[in-house]
Amino acid sequence: MPQRTALVIGGGIGGLTAAVALDRRGWRVTVLERAAALEPVGAGIGLAPNAQRALDTLDVGDAVRAMASWQLAGEIRRPDGRLLARTDNAAAVRRYGGPVVLAHRADVIALLAARLPGDAVRTGAPAALVDPGDPLREDRPARVRTTGPDGAPQELTADLVVAADGIRSATRRALFPAHPAPRYAGFTAWRFVVSAADAAGLADPGTAHETWGPGGLWGTLPLHDGRIYAYATAAVPPGGDRAGGDRRVELQRRFGHWHRPVPQLLAAADPAAVLRNDVYAAAAPPPAFHRGRVALLGDAVHPMTPNLGQGGCQAVEDAVVLAHEAGPDAPLAAALAAYTRQRLPRTMAVVRRSGRIGRLSTWRSRPACALRGALVAATARLAPDLALRGLDGIADWQPPGAP
Template structure:
């Protein structure tokens, strides 16, 4: 079974979906609204489920080659005391791969390199869905309508296509937190691959890349829309008394490198990820808070599951029903878990609640932290993404 598809959105999920669909025998066009790809972004951690999805798409080896394994680190308090240690070697033994860190721009480039020239069309914004004939779907763009056997809506947390499919859905909600992040301007001598520090109403974390640079992020409880003329200066003051290497990471950052985004999520779960010949994927389907580091991994799972369902057939409609049945319960459960993790992390600000949480974490056995990661990361593709036959879409 094969056909032609339009993927709306050239982010991680959209590019991965395009790779998977092509492996399944489909012709694919990716529409990206940005006129130029600036390779912006900070860093990303990929758990075993994300790596396994990339392996299924044929790009796992390339990503591993550009990434740095996260073997050492854990969670601390602002004074530097450990709450929990991360055992990357134990994760590798359990899952076959450690968590890895990679610049988001590098991951984008590797995904784009797996697609043929001309597959990705920039400066093409899909604003709405268009009614077409049976077994078809269409999207409206600035230069007309594009029709296909399948439309994949991977247009992000503020998805216009999701709003068109489910006009009664409330859409994304502000999580109560905002995130600032950046990559250091050069290599830093750091003692661990990954660290997370929880204070009252604030979180600071970093991951180290293969080239020695580090990505850091600061999550702050904040009203939405608050912006600062010099956000780096605000952070240097806010975290001035936190343990090393927090001040050093901020000192090694250029002011113009700081990205600032309010965190929105789909608190109200969608009733379906598919409607007719339109399917939702990634943040458009299940935008979640970043507290478990699973947002991109879930989008990669979506892409592989969709391709595998279409490769198995027997019809597109049956494949989309199977995709919805497999992806919606899992991704929405991960989103709920991420929300709970945020409430127990930087979301805590009460002076009595924070020390109680810290004491509970210190008392927990190390295997508890391992089980928490395994609960979400131990996923395998549901089937091959290459088709068993060449039946044409009906």
Template sequence: MARSRRALVIGGGIGGLTAAAALHQGGWDVTVLERAPSLEPVGAGISLAPNSLRALDVIGLGDEIRDLAAWQGDGGLRTPSGRWLSRTDAAVVAERFGGPLVLLHRATLVDSLAARLPARAVRTGAAATLADPGDADRPARVSTPDGDLEADLVVAADGIRSAVRRALFPRHPGTVYSGFTTWRVVIPVPGAQFASHETWGRGRIWGSHPLKDGRVYAYAAALTPAEGRAPDDEKAELLRRYGDWHDPIPAILAAARPEDVLRHDVHRVAEPLPAFHRGRVALVGDAAHAMEPMLGQGGNQAIEDAVVLAAYCDDLGSYSAARLPRTTAIARQAARVARLNLMTNRAGIAVRNTALAALSKAAPLLFLRGFEDIADWRPPQAPYAAGKTPAGNRKRRTPREGRLHRTR
């Protein structure tokens, strides 16, 4: 009887768990090593686009997530005074991209991914260090407090500050500060009724989105020096920066407690890695291509990575070849959008806003075009999706003819 191949996944976040689930589905014996004492993510909401939902279809999870999530698209872009610069419709977005954009709490997605794995496949409180990447003639080796483990494949999903990335590519400069910090909250806001929106100010943005469970996910970003902290607390900092912006922002801030607010500086991999693998080790997610969040693609690209890795697990060179160009292009696009979002020149902001408003009125579908090549991606494997209509949502539309089988 053939020996089951063993995979070790370093990191129990979204990318690591998706990789574990996809490899387990392919017959691998998988162990996830998570440094934290639990899988409870330090995070808030996550937006999933049609590209990552198709990847989740491969492991049989796409329809479940569509059912659990709120559809996005009914809303648009605003100025701090409340004026709408553009409006979008969820049905139009779903038709354009062959599926919906959805929003849910990160913990919900993590729980669903972990449920795809066998009992005891996930070890929490298990710090892991890459000891040897291995090669064609010997297994990779990972050190843990309980001893060394060998594997046919190591998946490094250890995040922005990836120690595995440094070990594989010691001459790479790593991540750089993007110039701005972010705040996030997920809270109940009694009586809140509003359309999803993102609001662009001068060097600042804010986003508010209802979740399906009745809570509100809100985020903010502002140009700040690295490693800054509020003199009082982060809620007070948000009130100072956004307290006079349009409704429902004041109501959300009033409902938030200081301890509800998460703050993180944003770092990115500015110089692409030479590859996403070395020996028997493959990098996924932020460990490979940390990027600004302005396109909402960080977690989406980690999910794509994981499913493509499962398809090319016997040829990691093909995995790098499939993922490196795509993620590099998306990271560069995210950096461009961040500069557009966080403009500080008043004349430039006026021109930007006028152009966005005119474009939205004259050709609303053209406004979505920059996202088309991201959302239209298909995984290399056949989908597992049941194809049912997500509960409580509009019917999903069929992808446009001629793009159904295209991969990038």
């Protein structure tokens, strides 16, 4: 039997995980990445134990866990610094069998790309689906239009196309044109990373915190190499920067009076490196996660708010499940149907759960925020692992075939 071929549209974490997983299952894989290099747009990423177990099937999990700060504590605070709840990675290990790893996206991308054949990734290669093909007909492969190495238009065929082309997925629109587009979640997110040299002394390297205030929140996450990943969200109308070229201006206006180290991190941030993105989430479950010979993956099919830190984790799960079903001798139509059957209900449940937490973060009135803080503090006294409980049924997931 000739070797089966797969095209992966998108070289982010989900797309590269799918490429590695399919390569290990005997597929000849080509990744088509629009950007000129595998330099991910983004900053930090949290990889919970469910994603780590998925990566274990690709022998990447240990390398990811090597980035973990095993003694890392996590706190929820008020803008004045008052502690509301506290947990740590030891609690995550007890509850879910592993720590929550905070990593830089570029580090994870590099780990995955290193496990692919040298010619598997083509950068500067935007891709558009021409025909999804028919998995029941050998003479109907999927067809994708891209740019060849010489810059000329090129059409490629494949037995399988994996669309990991992000929240504005053109592939999703082509497959399901009547499906509603992702909707604005009601808030915008800012993200940046402070270098280890600039971060020295600004925050406790053993403590991450998330601080909830009126209409927004702030997070400070120390990375394993001394850098600090910081993020913020605020309930604002979608569409554009209000601060011109320096995005710190709006952040300083909103968060500059919050507790240490928020003002200090803002002062240390490189204005050109601050990312600002309106947050969108799936408006409704799609009809399926596949059509023809095409499988949708990650944000292309189940975009979610970042409040559970599961966007990338669910994409990693998608990739591993898809490759597991699409084994060397598995009929592709049955494999894709099994992929949809397993992934659609799980990921949509995570979308809904994350969205509920996101809506809590947009509360503005002082009485509502005071009530929220009091409930968090009271529950934390009775249930010390409160901050982890939102991941029950999520972080304890096991990949298919796990013992």
